[in-house]
Amino acid sequence: MTDSDDFASATSQFRGELLAHCYRMLGSIEEAEDLVQDTYLRAWRSYDGFAGRSSVRTWLYRIATNACLTAIEQRGRRPLPSGLGDPVSEMEAAPVARTDIPWLQPFPDARAAGEFADPATVVGARAGIRLALIAALQYLSARQRAMVILRDVLEWPAADVADLLGMTTTAVNSGLRRARAELARVLPVEEDLAEPAEADRRALVERFAAAIEGADAAALSVLLRDDVELEMPPLTSWFAGRTDVLRCIDDHFLIEPGGLRLVPISANDQPAFAVYQRGGDGAYHAHALMVLSVSGTEVTRIVSFVTPDLFKLFGLPASDGIGAEAAAPPWQR
Numbered sequence: 001m002t003d004s005d006d007f008a009s010a011t012s013q014f015r016g017e018l019l020a021h022c023y024r025m026l027g028s029i030e031e032a033e034d035l036v037q038d039t040y041l042r043a044w045r046s047y048d049g050f051a052g053r054s055s056v057r058t059w060l061y062r063i064a065t066n067a068c069l070t071a072i073e074q075r076g077r078r079p080l081p082s083g084l085g086d087p088v089s090e091m092e093a094a095p096v097a098r099t100d101i102p103w104l105q106p107f108p109d110a111r112a113a114g115e116f117a118d119p120a121t122v123v124g125a126r127a128g129i130r131l132a133l134i135a136a137l138q139y140l141s142a143r144q145r146a147m148v149i150l151r152d153v154l155e156w157p158a159a160d161v162a163d164l165l166g167m168t169t170t171a172v173n174s175g176l177r178r179a180r181a182e183l184a185r186v187l188p189v190e191e192d193l194a195e196p197a198e199a200d201r202r203a204l205v206e207r208f209a210a211a212i213e214g215a216d217a218a219a220l221s222v223l224l225r226d227d228v229e230l231e232m233p234p235l236t237s238w239f240a241g242r243t244d245v246l247r248c249i250d251d252h253f254l255i256e257p258g259g260l261r262l263v264p265i266s267a268n269d270q271p272a273f274a275v276y277q278r279g280g281d282g283a284y285h286a287h288a289l290m291v292l293s294v295s296g297t298e299v300t301r302i303v304s305f306v307t308p309d310l311f312k313l314f315g316l317p318a319s320d321g322i323g324a325e326a327a328a329p330p331w332q333r
Helices: 003-026 029-049 056-075 119-125 131-137 142-153 158-165 169-186 198-213 217-221 242-252 308-314
Strands: 224-231 238-240 260-267 270-278 284-295 298-305
Touching: 003 029, 003 056, 003 131, 003 142, 029 056, 056 142, 056 158, 131 142, 131 169, 131 284, 142 158, 142 169, 158 169, 198 217, 198 260, 198 270, 198 284, 198 298, 217 242, 224 242, 238 242, 260 284, 284 308
Parallel strands: 224 298
Antiparallel strands: 224 238, 260 270, 270 284, 284 298
């Protein structure tokens, strides 16, 4: 076995969970990919000197976390529109798209698997990756993010976190208390609510998609919670409350039946859709990635990333295979 084979055998299984870890820290799948690649490059260069004082997994997490800490200090935080100001009550002016803001990005759940990861590892990699939590983590300093993720998501002992960050255990516990208090302040209440059973969630999501595709505002209205929120980065305006959210969706999404095609995907361990819009050529083209939060029988939050470039990060076609003659979605078969 060559050194390359030995290194790959020892480290390949952790790539998916390291990608999820870097995403939690950074809020960007693109930057997370870059830092995981950098982590493996650094690990390869120093593999001969790895003395086995810790597990390979812990060693890789140390390299990846330190790379993320440096990146955060250089690049700052990635917000959602709700992190920039209050919701607007109506479309008083044309919404403003800010492409200069490094927006938070969604995470494709399939990428957490890794090539050789076992099912338990995949489940662990997808823990603590919900969009509202990732947005809330952006309010924390780099070290506070690392503390919360390592302690509360990955469940590392405080002593191990202190060793990685070059701090005392007392300092870690103190910093963690402050970080948790800040998260409690900014994390939406919806995240504390129990989600519906899988069958109920699937039915709700299918009804939501059918209402959007059918341009049926009445059907959509009964699915939205009274205090539902809608965000559409890179648009800076966002909306809160069923009335304003419905008005915005009715104006910008429910143009005509069949105008949009929603393809079910999974992002941030939440139900999500790749939204394709019918163009003048009759074909459907990439439009937005929509991530839903649900509670009980209602949709509580909609984040629609109106950034077609994100489709390739999810392994989705820009238009191929999605045409006017395409087969009906699963709930209409």
